[in-house]
């Protein structure tokens with residue numbers, strides 16, 4: 001397969017409501033899409049980097065720059081172009097996993113479309129539908145939170161995840177548990193907002209039978225997570241800390257986590273995400289598919305990943321309308337708490353021309 005060129009496309013999509021986490025509040029999604037054009041097909045990649053380096057060190061402008069100056073020219077010069085050759089070709093460049101993941105996703109989509117094969121088959125999916133959880137932001141009051149959770153449960157979501165931070169943790173969890181009962185699948189995500197010195201406070205969450213507490217400490221503090229796990233009963237899940245199959249294996253061996261949130265963009269792509277799945281399954285560690293407010297393009301690919309056998313917990317693969325009034329693809333609609341895994345070639349969806357044009361803020365064609 002030969003690379004003809006890549007289109008870098010910036011889009012801005014308004015959120016249906018502000019989404020607040022321990023590291024900030026988002027009201028719109030500024031994203032970078034790649035349209036990878038080869039001799040016999042086109043593929044789409046979505047870069048999950050946020051506008052600012054607050055979730056991780058990556059941000060959209062930097063991703064566009066590193067793709068434009070380093071990654072795309074390197075791939076164009078490569079002898080062999082297929083999805084499995086992308087990571088090795090880019091390995092000499094340090095970091096920028098979200099930018100690498102977007103390019104690999106575009107090449108993988110093009111390759112599979114040319115072969116008429118769905119991504120789900122390529123990755124080893126064993127399910128045709130996956131249960132969907134939803135991530136609920138920090139709110140200005142408990143009543144507002146309870147209304148939001150009630151709305152998501154009415155929509156059929158199988159699991160509720162509450163964003164927490166110091167000052168907004170035990171009370172909202174207690175209120176949700178009290179209002180919606182003990183059967184509700186409930187978990188929390190701190191996005192690194194605590195330190196191991198908060199262990200006694202975080203142990204106050206133990207009585208609420210949470211599925212997990214996600215990334216309570218700094219992403220580099222594996223030993224702190226291992227110490228915290230010895231002091232609390234709620235299972236520790238890592239997100240930001242897990243950047244590769246290697247770090248997943250290290251975190252498991254250090255007993256820093258009992259569960260892993262797998263996000264293809266964070267780890268450099270869907271092929272590394274599958275390797276993390278395989279490492280976790282080998283160690284008996286459950287995984288679930290995280291989210292980065294993807295458009296329908298990334299959402300489609302995440303559903304293919306979430307259908308692998310080790311994904312035994314509902315992920316953050318919510319419906320399109322959880323974040324967007326209008327998606328750039330045919331919207332993903334949750335039914336009985338599940339979403340269908342796309343069955344078409346490649347990622348199985350394509351942008352809708354008018355919807356994509358309406359949110360496009362810039363396009364740049366890089367001929368190769």
Ligand SMILES: CSCC[C@@H](NC(=O)CCC(=O)O)C(=O)O
Nearest residue numbers: 021135239290291292293294316
């Ligand atoms: C803007 S927050 C993005 C990272 C966050 N993602 C979510 O909470 C789920 C987002 C989604 O539903 O796509 C996480 O740390 O897990």
Ligand SMILES: [Mg+2]
Nearest residue numbers: 189214215239
């Ligand atoms: Mg998280």
